[in-house]
Amino acid sequence: MSLYRNTVWFLNGIHYYTRKGYEAAAKDFESQHLNVSVVGRSFMITGANSGIGKATAMAIAKRGGTVHMVCRNRDRAEEAREDIIYESGNTEVYAHIVDMSETRKVKEFAEDFKMQYSSLNVLINNAGCMVHKRELSADGLEKNFATNTMGVYVLTQALIPLLQKSRDPRVITVSSGGMLVQKLRVDDLQSDKGHFDGVMVYAQNKRQQVVLTQQWAKANPLIHFSVMHPGWVDTPAVATSMPQFHQMMGDRLRSVEQGADTVVWLALCRVSARSRSGQFFQDRCPVPAHLPLAWTHSSPEDVQRFMSQLETLAKAILSQPEEEHNSPMSATRPQFV
Numbered sequence: 001m002s003l004y005r006n007t008v009w010f011l012n013g014i015h016y017y018t019r020k021g022y023e024a025a026a027k028d029f030e031s032q033h034l035n036v037s038v039v040g041r042s043f044m045i046t047g048a049n050s051g052i053g054k055a056t057a058m059a060i061a062k063r064g065g066t067v068h069m070v071c072r073n074r075d076r077a078e079e080a081r082e083d084i085i086y087e088s089g090n091t092e093v094y095a096h097i098v099d100m101s102e103t104r105k106v107k108e109f110a111e112d113f114k115m116q117y118s119s120l121n122v123l124i125n126n127a128g129c130m131v132h133k134r135e136l137s138a139d140g141l142e143k144n145f146a147t148n149t150m151g152v153y154v155l156t157q158a159l160i161p162l163l164q165k166s167r168d169p170r171v172i173t174v175s176s177g178g179m180l181v182q183k184l185r186v187d188d189l190q191s192d193k194g195h196f197d198g199v200m201v202y203a204q205n206k207r208q209q210v211v212l213t214q215q216w217a218k219a220n221p222l223i224h225f226s227v228m229h230p231g232w233v234d235t236p237a238v239a240t241s242m243p244q245f246h247q248m249m250g251d252r253l254r255s256v257e258q259g260a261d262t263v264v265w266l267a268l269c270r271v272s273a274r275s276r277s278g279q280f281f282q283d284r285c286p287v288p289a290h291l292p293l294a295w296t297h298s299s300p301e302d303v304q305r306f307m308s309q310l311e312t313l314a315k316a317i318l319s320q321p322e323e324e325h326n327s328p329m330s331a332t333r334p335q336f337v
């Protein structure tokens with residue numbers, strides 16, 4: 001089955017996810033959709049110092065939006081912030097330093113943000129990683145899961161009350177077409193059973209983001225949720241995490257602006273928010289979140305089990321006493337399985 005899924009996915013990718021795929025899709029784009037001013041609206045973008053996140057931040061800043069960049073490294077964040085201010089002429093660009101793999105820090109940041117700001121119109125969960133060796137976060141979670149799933153879950157959950165108070169609120173999560181080869185697995189969220197394959201763990205996390213988006217959409221009708229695939233894009237993440245793929249695809253990879261296009265469209269365009277909440281997008285269109293005949297649909301019980309496990313894990317981490325959390329053992333000990 002996984003050979004079938006991988007083959008269909010790759011053939012799909014060569015056709016649709018490349019630069020040529022973007023150019024073909026873009027022939028149907030309405031050019032005036034992004035001809036908007038978003039002065040007075042605020043946007044939070046994780047991983048905004050590089051690749052798709054930076055291109056998204058730039059596009060929003062150029063249209064007058066207030067941009068909150070959430071980045072791991074202060075120097076890289078400041079450098080990107082200066083570029084965005086210089087090129088867009090918009091000074092409403094702020095850098096917040098948070099490591100999205102550190103669940104407690106993510107929660108602290110979100111709570112501080114809610115105290116400091118009275119509104120947030122759009123949250124863009126873009127930061128992501130593909131770590132090939134099994135490593136644990138400061139909270140004892142497997143690193144890919146901590147960043148791609150738990151970080152997204154805790155940040156979004158914590159900001160939902162603020163988003164709900166704001167006008168035309170939206171949450172966009174940058175997933176990956178790679179998730180199409182994965183069925184949601186609920187028995188090994190920490191990937192500590194059997195052989196560890198970072199590419200498959202990443203793809204599983206990206207499937208989890210799609211499931212989360214569907215569940216959030218059901219539970220929060222006041223907010224428009226979407227999740228998307230940017231295509232295959234020439235970014236530092238692809239160059240470093242998948243060097244062979246990067247080399248093989250070369251010029252066929254999309255530019256960062258092409259990869260960011262659907263994120264920007266989902267974040268800014270009036271029409272995009274009229275679509276049903278909770279859908280998976282590619283090149284400005286909702287597309288199926290499953291390959292045909294791939295048996296990747298989950299039962300409602302599995303989805304429920306996944307959501308309860310996330311909630312339980314988050315509660316366990318966030319209720320840990322500070323001393324225990326800071327103990328040298330906490331970074332190496334698998335506390336949650």
Ligand SMILES: NC(=O)c1ccc[n+]([C@@H]2O[C@H](COP(=O)([O-])OP(=O)(O)OC[C@H]3O[C@@H](n4cnc5c(N)ncnc54)[C@H](O)[C@@H]3O)[C@@H](O)[C@H]2O)c1
Binds near residue numbers: 046101233
């Ligand atoms: N490039 C592609 O072909 C492609 C394809 C599918 C999905 N994506 C997704 O697009 C998103 C953006 O990636 P990109 O390709 O632009 O790569 P990138 O390396 O340019 O950007 C990733 C960003 O995430 C940030 N990040 C990673 N771990 C973090 C952490 N723990 N805390 C805070 N920030 C963290 C990085 O610092 C960087 O700013 C990711 O979610 C990725 O999975 C990319």
